[in-house]
Amino acid sequence: MRNRLNYEVVIIGGGPSGLSAAIKLAERGVKTLVIERGRFCGSKNVFGGVIYTSSIKNLVSDFPQVEPFPCERPITEEGFFLISEKGLSKITFLKKEDTPQSFSALRAKFDSWLSRVALEKGVDFALKTKVIDLIKNFRGEIKGVVVERPESWESSNPAQISAKLVIIAEGVNRVLTQKAGLLKRDWSSEEVVLSVKEVIQIPKNKLEARLGIGESEGLAVELVGDITLGLPGTGFLYTNQSSLSFGIGVFLKSLVENKIKPYELLEKAKAHPYFRELFQEGEILEYSAHLIPEWGLEGFPNLYGKGVLAVGDAVGLVNPIFREGANLAIYSGIYAAETAYEALKRDDFSEKTLSMYEEKIKSSYFYKDFLLLKDLKKTLFTSNQWFNFYPQFFNFLLESYVSSRGREKREVLREILQELKRKRGKLGILRDIIKILKLFW
Ligand SMILES: Cc1cc2nc3c(=O)[nH]c(=O)nc-3n(C[C@H](O)[C@H](O)[C@H](O)COP(=O)(O)OP(=O)(O)OC[C@H]3O[C@@H](n4cnc5c(N)ncnc54)[C@H](O)[C@@H]3O)c2cc1C
CATH class of the missing domain: 3.30.9.90 (D-Amino Acid Oxidase; Chain A, domain 2)
Structure with missing residues (x-):
């Protein structure tokens, strides 16, 4: 048993970010262990969810022509329902694609499928195993993990698994990201x-x-x-x-x-x-x-330290406005694997070598989106009108339109404008228009 507790890379967490890193490492022949606290990958995970094929194709090139197919339905209609107390307006787009770009999925099925892909590539798994600490040497370099399992039948000491590099893919709770010293601050409840x-x-x-x-x-x-x-x-x-x-x-x-x-x-x-x-x-x-x-760039921790990289939700790679999370977790896992492979080749796990990972993240499309999102999020989420007043007003507008037959239309229009002025005010509307224009100009 003992000589098996020694890996080139140990990954904490078997969600999309950890499994993607594992797949890419195993493809390059790296001895990799994924440690997952759940009974199986996906058993502890929650997700909407829609999966985008572009990110998965980087992992499994023939997706979606795979067996067993891990998704539920191709998404052929997408958009918004604007909801008022009793009404509902639909704004949806019917997609006519030869190959669907997105699928609905359930995590229990999707994550276990990804873990099977990893297993077939040669990744080892320790399931029902929780990582409770990190092993650091006297120079502060991370050299492995401590798990909540006894090291042997005779001992009650927790087992240790050594690794040349550790990838933290633990999701939003960030207990080990903190232990690794990567957090600059904790998140606040508005993030x-x-x-x-x-x-x-x-x-x-x-x-x-x-x-x-x-x-x-x-x-x-x-x-x-x-x-x-x-x-x-x-x-x-x-x-x-x-x-x-x-x-x-x-x-x-x-x-x-x-x-x-x-x-x-x-x-x-x-x-x-x-x-x-x-x-x-x-x-x-x-x-x-x-x-x-949803802390965005302002809350990003350090993405790497001595002998450690952090990926996915642990870092905060979620774009809430465009519903991107699992795919960003996958991309970050791939970038982490590429960096880890380079570090293994050089036998150098210093921050200088591992900073390559941050460079990859910073040149990605989604990092640039985070820069744009900074202002968009502030505008949209700091006041209620975007998610409340305007959707409800849109319903009122449509309801007025469809029930206007047999009435003088000028009167209907006056009622609509009065409602707008009463609920939002002329100044409020002007401010909202300026805010939106400022975002894109
Ligand atoms: C309600 C909801 C809806 C969403 N909808 C979408 C969507 O439609 N599309 C989309 O792209 N994204 C969506 N997301 C976001 C997406 O689910 C996440 O961004 C993505 O799952 C992050 O992947 P991850 O691997 O970083 O973390 P996670 O998926 O959280 O995986 C972390 C894994 O680590 C394990 N773990 C944690 N700590 C330890 C430990 N100490 N030891 C061992 N194992 C550990 C956990 O059990 C878990 O399996 C949604 C999220 C939620 C909550």
């Missing part, structure tokens, strides 16, 4: 979203009839407006094979300040006339809650 989600089984033919989709079609929509009870945040509705993933995410700070419990948001949303009908005869298969790191 993380608490997302609650249900997977609701719907009788199959009814699911399709209710959403107006075909058997091999899928819908992915973001829900904005009254769904968050006036708090800044959004919801989502994604179609799986025979179930719906339905969730709401709100900044932790708003939940605490308004004393709202996460499940209350879901219950209230499910009472909306549209969703009440959609979920009729539905059976809840899964309920989960998870944090989403």
Whole structure:
């Protein structure tokens, strides 16, 4: 057993970021161990979720022509539902692609498929094993991990696994990222979203009839407006094979300040006339809650240290506005693997060599998006009108339009303008227009 507890690279966490790093390392012949605390990869994970093929193709070149297929449905219709107290407007785009660019997925299935790919490439796994500490030498270089398992039958000391390099892929909780000394500060409650989600089984033919989709079609929509009870945040509705993933995410700070419990948001949303009908005869298969790191560039920790790299949610690689998270986790895992391989070749795990990883992240498309997002997030999430007033007003506008027959239209228009002035004010509207223009000019 003892000579097996020695690896070139140890990866903490078997989510998309850790598994991607593992696949890329094993392909290059690197002796790699993934340590995952769950019973199997995906068992502890929560996700909306939509998976984008572009990132996965970097890992598995023939995706989506793979067996067993780990996703639920190709996404053929995507967009927004704008929600008011009783109404709902749909803005969706019907995609006509020969090869779908995105799929809905459930993590238990998707992550275990990725782990099987890694296993076939020669990655070792330690499941049901939690990493509790990092091994550091006297120079402060990370040289392995300590796990919550006895080192032998006779001893109660926790086992140690040595490694030339450790990749931290532990997700949003960041306990080991902190132990590695990578955190510049902790996150605050206005930088993380608490997302609650249900997977609701719907009788199959009814699911399709209710959403107006075909058997091999899928819908992915973001829900904005009254769904968050006036708090800044959004919801989502994604179609799986025979179930719906339905969730709401709100900044932790708003939940605490308004004393709202996460499940209350879901219950209230499910009472909306549209969703009440959609979920009729539905059976809840899964309920989960998870944090989403939305601190962006301001909260980025150091991405590397002596003998260590951090990837995925542990770093905060999530673009909430464009719903990118799992794919950024995958890209960061790939970049970390490339860097680790280079360091192994040079037998040099110093910060100087590992800084290559940061360079790769900084030249990625998504890092540039984070720069843009900085202002966009501030504009969108610091006040309620974008996620509340405007979606509701849009519903009012459409409702006024469709019920205007038989009335003088000038009068209808006057009512619309009055509503706009009453709820937002001339000055408010002007300020909103300027804010939006400033973002893009
Ligand atoms: C509700 C919700 C909806 C989302 N929807 C989408 C979506 O539609 N599209 C999208 O692209 N992204 C989405 N995301 C974001 C996406 O899920 C994450 O960005 C992505 O999963 C991050 O991957 P990761 O590997 O870094 O972390 P995780 O997926 O969190 O994986 C971390 C792994 O590490 C393990 N672990 C943690 N600590 C230890 C330890 N000490 N020892 C051993 N193992 C450990 C955990 O068990 C877990 O398996 C969503 C997230 C949420 C919460």
